[in-house]
Amino acid sequence: MDPARDRFARTPSPPYWAVMFSSQRSPEDPEGYGRMAAALADLAPGQPGFLGMESVRGEDGFGITLAFWESESAIAAWKRLAAHQHAQRLGHERWYDEFFLRIARVERAYTKATSTREGL
Amino acid sequence: MDPARDRFARTPSPPYWAVMFSSQRSPEDPEGYGRMAAALADLAPGQPGFLGMESVRGEDGFGITLAFWESESAIAAWKRLAAHQHAQRLGHERWYDEFFLRIARVERAYTKATSTREGL
Numbered sequence: 701m702d703p704a705r706d707r708f709a710r711t712p713s714p715p716y717w718a719v720m721f722s723s724q725r726s727p728e729d730p731e732g733y734g735r736m737a738a739a740l741a742d743l744a745p746g747q748p749g750f751l752g753m754e755s756v757r758g759e760d761g762f763g764i765t766l767a768f769w770e771s772e773s774a775i776a777a778w779k780r781l782a783a784h785q786h787a788q789r790l791g792h793e794r795w796y797d798e799f800f801l802r803i804a805r806v807e808r809a810y811t812k813a814t815s816t817r818e819g820l
Numbered sequence: 821m822d823p824a825r826d827r828f829a830r831t832p833s834p835p836y837w838a839v840m841f842s843s844q845r846s847p848e849d850p851e852g853y854g855r856m857a858a859a860l861a862d863l864a865p866g867q868p869g870f871l872g873m874e875s876v877r878g879e880d881g882f883g884i885t886l887a888f889w890e891s892e893s894a895i896a897a898w899k900r901l902a903a904h905q906h907a908q909r910l911g912h913e914r915w916y917d918e919f920f921l922r923i924a925r926v927e928r929a930y931t932k933a934t935s936t937r938e939g940l
Contacts, residue, residue: 707882708842708920718840718924720886722828722874754842754920756884758876762827764884766840792932799932800828800874804838804924812912812919 709752709768714806716751717769723791723799725761733795736787743783749774768806775803829872829888834926836871837889843911843919845881853915856907863903869894888926895923 725733744750749770757763769775778784791799845853864870869890877883889895898904911919 707844707880708918711920711922714922718838718922720838720840720926722886724827754884756876756878756882758878760827762876764874764876764886766842766884792935796932798828799935800831800929801931801935802831802834802838802926802929804926806840806922806924809920809922811921812916815912815919815921 707754707756709754709766711751711768711806711809714809716806717772717775718804718806719765719767719769719775720802720804721765721767721799722802723763723765724797725757725763726795726797727761728794729790732790736790736795740784740787743781744778747774747778747781749777772803827874827876829874829886831871831888831926831929834929836926837892837895838924838926839885839887839889839895840922840924841885841887841919842922843883843885844917845877845883846915846917847881848914849910852910856910860904860907863901864898867894867898867901869897892923 741753741755744753744767751768751770753765753767755763755765767778769778779788861873861875864873864887871888871890873885873887875883875885887898889898899908
């Protein structure tokens, strides 16, 4: 596989759901944060309704993670998962100076290839 | 203002619309790309229905940009804008090895402060 493509979630045709998590990391606890981020990234693909994830963080600590799910109930179940709730608490207390979490229903999607076909 | 907060779009209460643009930059034309990205970032806030933008790109060239709009028709008008169409063509031909564009209706949103109140 082209390594440049590995960063993309291979989501199916819409509709599906997206969680947009935009965050500003605090300077605190980079090791603990890194371990938890890796653990959650390993855990999510085993959850019911998980469709993929895309994530990037810049050198200034601002990052955006997109997680894609089949349904709102799949998102709710992920939110309730014990390991994830622990991460949410530490995120509040320690890891994030600020964050925005937005939950959205994806209605249309294109890739570079399909956007050409659609005349974009 | 807290400089860490500057990277966040101060979006209103949902519902509103989001364009999620995930992209892998090619190694080509960094100067032209940088000029166009800056020009579009200047242009978007003047467009009808624009609510804000958040963007980050990593050192490997993978990036995510979120643009928030009041309505689907505002997104469609932005897509048709001449300067933006020119950028879309160059994006296809030159700047992006791959991209995903997803259009979604934002149903719920929280910040660090409001997620605490909501019991997350």
